[in-house]
């Protein structure tokens with residue numbers, strides 16, 4: 001106690017702060033640890049299978065898929081937004097036989113939009129984003145992935161994330177870092193989240209866990225998939 005002001009802690013029962021906890025907060029204790037372990041093991045094997053199938057495809061097949069994806073993306077964005085003026089769209093610098101959409105990203109500026117690339121600024125934290133054009137100097141960082149060498153952090157209105165696997169409920173399997181889930185959970189307002197990948201990367205379910213954030217759309221070379229639950 002100090003002077004004439006009583007310490008509120010001595011007078012009141014503790015306030016319940018549960019309602020202040022972000023519903024996106026992931027409580028590891030809320031998951032059955034055995035089930036979580038099984039899912040993690042299954043995902044690891046499934047990622048390896050999907051990545052090996054993808055890298056076995058001819059370069060020309062992946063190139064044609066990227067062209068088709070770009071056309072479907074244009075259709076999806078036109079349907080959702082009309083024009084792209086003033087819109088910031090993040091994507092990726094391709095690694096591990098991911099689809100290469102840099103040609104499409106490079107064309108955004110002419111349409112009044114801005115391209116951005118993600119960056120692992122800190123391990124196990126949300127991704128950050130920097131603006132990108134074909135002239136942007138790049139440096140290799142985490143996992144040897146090139147990222148814009150400098151520039152302020154910017155917030156995308158739309159995130160395109162590469163999928164290793166995807167399911168019809170809109171969930172994606174990435175490389176297992178949990179980076180996109182963390183990023184989307186932390187962003188307010190949430191961007192329009194679009195998963196992008198090959199039709200052949202479709203699986204019946206990724207066995208979504210509490211931390212998994214579904215995409216609003218999945219775009220593949222065959223078209224636009226709108227998750228069943230949305």
Ligand SMILES: Nc1nc2c(c(=O)[nH]1)N(C=O)[C@@H](CNc1ccc(C(=O)N[C@@H](CCC(=O)O)C(=O)O)cc1)CN2
Pocket residue numbers: 092093094095098118119120127142143145162174175176177178179180
């Ligand atoms: N081209 C591209 N860039 C991208 C992504 C992507 O999927 N593709 N990302 C999309 O998010 C982010 C990077 N994703 C990463 C995902 C995992 C690990 C990583 O260190 N993985 C661990 C295994 C994780 C685990 O199982 O716990 C490792 O390999 O040791 C690093 C970066 C940002 N940039």
Ligand SMILES: Nc1ncnc2c1ncn2[C@@H]1O[C@H](COP(=O)(O)OP(=O)(O)OP(=O)(O)O)[C@@H](O)[C@H]1O
Pocket residue numbers: 026043172173174175176177178179180181182185211212
């Ligand atoms: N919001 C979060 N808060 C804390 N940890 C998280 C969160 N989201 C994901 N993780 C952690 O990341 C781990 C990997 O997640 P997951 O298997 O879904 O990765 P991924 O979606 O394939 O990877 P990425 O998004 O990097 O492409 C999870 O086991 C979990 O521990």
